[in-house]
Amino acid sequence: MSGRRLCRADDIPEGGGRGFRFGSGPDLLMVFVVRRSGALHAYENACPHMGTPLNFLPDRFFDRSGEHLLCATHGALFRVADGFCLQGPCAGKSLKAVTIRIVDDEIVLIAG
Numbered sequence: 001m002s003g004r005r006l007c008r009a010d011d012i013p014e015g016g017g018r019g020f021r022f023g024s025g026p027d028l029l030m031v032f033v034v035r036r037s038g039a040l041h042a043y044e045n046a047c048p049h050m051g052t053p054l055n056f057l058p059d060r061f062f063d064r065s066g067e068h069l070l071c072a073t074h075g076a077l078f079r080v081a082d083g084f085c086l087q088g089p090c091a092g093k094s095l096k097a098v099t100i101r102i103v104d105d106e107i108v109l110i111a112g
Helices: none
Strands: 004-008 017-022 029-036 039-044 068-070 077-079 085-087 100-103 106-109
Touching: 004 017, 004 029, 039 100, 039 106
Parallel strands: none
Antiparallel strands: 004 106, 017 029, 029 039, 068 077, 077 085, 100 106
16 A cells, blocks of 8 residues: 555554644645544644644644644634534634555555
C-alpha cells in the first residue's frame, strides 16, 4: 500500500494528537491525527472559517475538556468523530477528513 508514513500508531496517546507538514508554498499539506476513545481520526489542519491551522501550540488540538477539537484562532469547536463544527464562525461546516490506514503498526496517510 502506498502513502506517507506519519508515525507509529502508539505515538498518538489517548486524548492526544500530532500534526504533520509536507511540502511548502502552494504544495504545503498540513494534517493532524488525534486519538479519542481508542479511535484515530485524521483531518487537514485548516479551519473551514479562514484556513488557519487549528493548533497554536504544537500537537494541541483538543479543547480543555478533551471533548472537542478546538480552533485556537477563532474558538470554533468541532466533533472529533466527523469534524463537524458545532460552535464558532464556521458552525455547520466541517474539517476535511484525510484517509489514514494502520500498516505494520504505522499510521500511513493515503490521500494527499
